[in-house]
Amino acid sequence: MIPLPISLTLLGSALLLSNLTTAEPTPGPPPITQLLAESNATSNTVASLLPPTLDPWYRAPTTYDWAATEPGTVLKIRRAPQLIAAPVPLIPNALAAYHLLYRSTDSRYNPSWAVTTLFVPRSQAPPLLSYQLPYDTCNPNASPSFALALSSLTGDPYGDITSALSLGWLVAVPDYEGPLASYSAGVQAGHATLDGVRAVLAVGEGLGLGLGGMEKTKVALWGYSGGALASEWAAELSVQYAPKLGESLAGVALGGLTPNVTSVTGYLNRKKGAGLIPQGLLGMASQHPEAYEWIVGRLKPGTGRERFLSVRGMTGAQAVRAFEYEDIYGYFVGGEGDLYVPVMKGMYDVDGYMGYHGVPGMPVFVYNAVNDELSDVRDVDALVERFCGVGANILYQRNWVGSHEEELVNGRGRAFRWLRSVLDGSYGELYGTMGCTVQNVTYNIMPWADKSTSGNDGE
Template sequence: MRTLILTVITLIASCTLWTVQPAHADDGSSGDPQFSTTPGDAAPSPLQKWIDGNIPLPQLPAPAPQQADGTDSALWKSVLPTPTGDPTFDSWPADLADLSPGQSIQTRDITATAAAMFNAPLARASLLKFRTTSSSGAPSFGTATLLVPGAAWPGPGPRPVDVDTMPINALGLPCTPGYTIAHGVRDNNGINVFLPSVAAALNKGQAVLIPDHEGPYMAYAEPVVAGHLTLDSIRAVRSQFPTEFRDSRYAVTGYSGGAIAAYATAMLQHEYAPDLGGSLAGAAIGGLVTDYGAVAHVFNGHSASGILLSVTLAMSREHPEMLRYMNHLAQWAAISPLKDICGEADGPLGAVGIPIDVATNIDHPLESDIAARIERLTSLTDRKSTVPLYIYHGDNDFWIPIDGPRQMYRRQCELGVSAEFRTVPGDHVSAMLNGANGATDWIDGRLRGAPAPDECPAMR
């Protein structure tokens, strides 16, 4: 197996020497695509023909009985994340369809392992499992971690909850905050970076709720999944602990991959969870992707190409219609251990600038009907946030152009949302650090019940 994976990666790297044609973004305004390679999608390029002519299809197990969303695709099942061995993260309850979104499935005390991970006294830590909804509307389940501090809440009202949608940015289930905290794993560097900020909130007397917002399929960057799951994690806390948290204020904060979840929570709350209208007080969002097509072109064939390939695989788990465009080479990679990598691995994967063209069976895949369809399904730009927004972005973010978040800010202002926009120094990584204090101060204000500042009137 190791020899096979090395061969696949070597082939991918060597293919980057081929010329990739320039591309332009598609606004997705055309009708629903027909899922075929003609006439809406280009035929395979010579390189793609060579790949499929020289690399055989992987042998996949026979399709199992239908599961979850009804599909019986052997390839789809083979690209799903490997089970962890922990039923909380692996097991699909048989009665999901009979449960309401946010309804509890299981609550597990994980105080013993969690207490050793945070530089803050914990009263208790709970791993929650609850019903949620997939992007297609099918019943699903989610997990989240609730941390209740030992410190008293000094502010007005009941103890508030800081909903921290961490940038999981991963394909494997053990990479999630829930698994990391429940099992006391200390080598998940992607999560460990954010533990000090969690401890800071706990020391202020705020409870912290950390959703595993990629869902059971680890659908990295799928906004509808992330928004539904985050909203249902709040529902689960309110219903499980009504005395403590039914009347609490909740505010959601996230950066980069976590910003997608925070953004989706604010945009989808009215239509998906109107019952939370009086509970959610605001959303702080940094390093946000709003235009998936534009960002895909920036990532493609450059240093962030590994992230684009990871996101594409993750999206196909939630949108299996994408799998028919995956060539033989990509199928080998997608069923290999690469399907379980954590966030700190998918960045280096693209160090040689792997273009997505070497993973598909149609030329110009970012211009294809299927790309336009996925862009439409993942766009939330037509929604109105139900809560005030704090938006920040690096002034030198060469991965995620600032134009998208800026346009989102202006659009939300036009719709009457109270919002602030902050440009902070740095690229995508350093802007996270440089913007953290402003976002934290803004969240603290919302959790205390202070009115949100509004910088929009000058634009109206």
């Protein structure tokens, strides 16, 4: 991916938020049928490949008071044919693709909006998978709705979207970081994920998808690493924020969890993934202006400050390459201590710690490498134990093989099997977990693996 210059990215971010105040608003949004008709009228036009900060479509409507609508209300729809166009579709197995811009709520419970990309399978069936990609960046122009259409990503980066479509599932891929690309802000991500599901269910009938509304459609959430962050926050926020989703949420699969943001920061500093620290700090602080001002003000002046802030124009992968093994604390006047003053602690308390905003009411599958180098597995153990102590239903597999990156692949098949069971109704028969089950396993499927230990379970 080729990032925009920082000045252009910041200008675009300002434009994205320039319509928070509208003049002479009309009573409310057009009905879904009208939005769909407008989308169909432009179905032969390839959607704009302008980045989100420069594409007017990514801004909330100005013709009515969108902020007064309910979370999950669809505000705009457009087709996204560039994702599935022949001769070599970026996302195979999809019959159609749409972008939905919908009303959401940010970390401070202010009205906001987000976008989800909906893929319709060729053999349509009611189940919906909300798949949260780990895009790990504070750059809005690296959001999935735009990035998936870039050939440099070859479409589906992990093949999971294509695999889910082949099973006849609808797949929604939300830009859960929102218009500010608030990477690592848990409440923002959870809200946007849940509202993305509500938006898809709202348009399902108009699109002829066979959805039966919130009461009848089975929905699963899945994410790994940064995608698991969004999925986990959605799971624990669902009871208080989206109670009407209720029984529709059949299950959530979480891999490579990062439950404690301050622990992750210490774990990553001077390591290969150190570039995720500035991305995460600036991303979360975009929801907390006082913390953002503190971070920028405490950066050492000169080229170091410019270098730190340059991540605002990078993808997550670019930041990892640019800052690998660096001491990120060294960019601050007060070193590590600058990240633990009251204004920063207040931000972390809102957006940085899993397990304090509610208890998942649906079955949960957690899979994690014991030797994960991105996040201490003891933090995952503690999160699972916390939820289990208050009645959650969790199957937790601790894989003694591989690292964070390797578990992405080692755990994929297990996640798919589990997700399939909660969506097709075979979960009780195949897993039968009530309460919590913790398994120590050794799953090896990668080329570097010792195949003598491939696929062995242990208790």
